[in-house]
Amino acid sequence: MALDSVTLQVKPRGKPIKRLPKEAYLSSSSTTEELYKKLSGAAGCSIYRLRVTNASDGSFIPNSKDTTIEAAGCKDGGVVNVKDLGPQIDWRTVFVIEYAGPLIIHPLIFYIAYPYIYPHTSSFSISSLLPSSSHRPPPPSSLQHLSMVLVLLHFVKRELETLFVHKFSSATMPVFNIFKNSGHYWGLSGLVLAYFTCAPFARISTPNLEASPVNNVFTYFGLLLFVLGELLNFNTHLSLSSLRPRDNPTKRAVPKGLGFDWVTCPNYLFEVLAWVGIWMVNRNWSTGLFLLVAIVQMFFWAKKKERRLRKEFPGEYKKKRYTIVPGLF
Incomplete structure (x- = not known):
């Protein structure tokens, strides 16, 4: 894979999320909006139902086209937690x-x-x-x-x-x-x-x-x-x-x-x-x-x-x- 590629370990927080992928592959320059789209697309649910946080410090990762994966603190091999917020x-x-x-x-x-x-x-x-x-x-x-x-x-x-x-x-x-x-x-x-x-x-x-x-x-x-x-x-x-x-x-x-x-x-x-x-x-x-x-x-x-x-x-x-x-x- 490319040198700037980032592989994130994905784990559900709270109740299980059907079809949620175990890993997400992006580049360090990808936006957090792209991360949300990958996760929601794979899980087959609305992007707005998901809340993503860094497992290391619990910091919130916003669904933003202006914030990169790197800026959000996501590093290669890092773990993100995904919570289903329910119907919106x-x-x-x-x-x-x-x-x-x-x-x-x-x-x-x-x-x-x-x-x-x-x-x-x-x-x-x-x-x-x-x-x-x-x-x-x-x-x-x-x-x-x-x-x-x-x-x-x-x-x-x-x-x-x-x-x-x-x-x-x-x-x-x-x-x-x-x-x-x-x-x-x-x-x-x-x-x-x-x-x-x-x-x-x-x-x-x-x-x-x-x-x-x-x-x-x-x-x-x-x-x-x-x-x-x-x-x-x-x-x-x-x-x-x-x-x-x-x-x-x-x-x-x-x-x-x-x-x-x-x-x-x-x-x-x-x-x-x-x-x-x-x-x-x-x-x-x-x-x-x-x-x-x-x-x-x-x-x-x-x-x-x-x-x-x-x-x-x-x-x-x-x-x-x-x-x-x-x-x-």
Whole structure:
């Protein structure tokens, strides 16, 4: 064989992979993408189901057209472990499904299920479940309707960004994860948020727009925060998308633009700003709960991104003390 040829010993990690070859023959200048294609072709499965690592140190070998076998630490006679990640689903499809939850549930509760799930009666009976005039609850207030519109606008924006703006470094994710990920959006920002912000008893904290001048100031400031947060969030997503070539979205670069000098993830900062605006409009505990859970999750994502950026661009990336909100976390 050629002097620069590399023979890799291939071993499955975890459950056995049918037809996985015991050896892979490449050249040191071959890309890791070629390695993945050889392994997936021989095993007869999608290239995205496989995760390849170096057996010597456990380092991940990416599926990349820009990384050579040699650069990935694969040497002649070395051993690579191959793990079957199971059935996969496209990341773009995942986000579309996740964000569809609130877009379906909020109008469903406000306009269809409302008289059935909020029976206005002092005692329970079968007749109380029917939307008759005697049992029909009072209609949602103007602020409750406004809150729903803001939530819908937020998730419509997310859907459009998913379809036309975002570029994903990973093509797929395990199918099972879609149920776990969708729980946050279909459950918390969908069912819980819609049910408690639309409820007749929520009118105590969410009156009509005309309730008082103080109420109006609070509401209009919330609207201002929402619009500002959504526009700045969209601008950040455009900046992040521009860093990745469309023909090679796995390629990374140092994020730049408005907010990146303040925190690691300004898109998360502006997301928080928009949801604070929604909370100022509906003043409901369910919105606060969703925001709190989202902040915790985004904090862990942001810390992970900060570590990755420091590792990948040690001389170019400017380290950040705060990942989401300047002065806090």
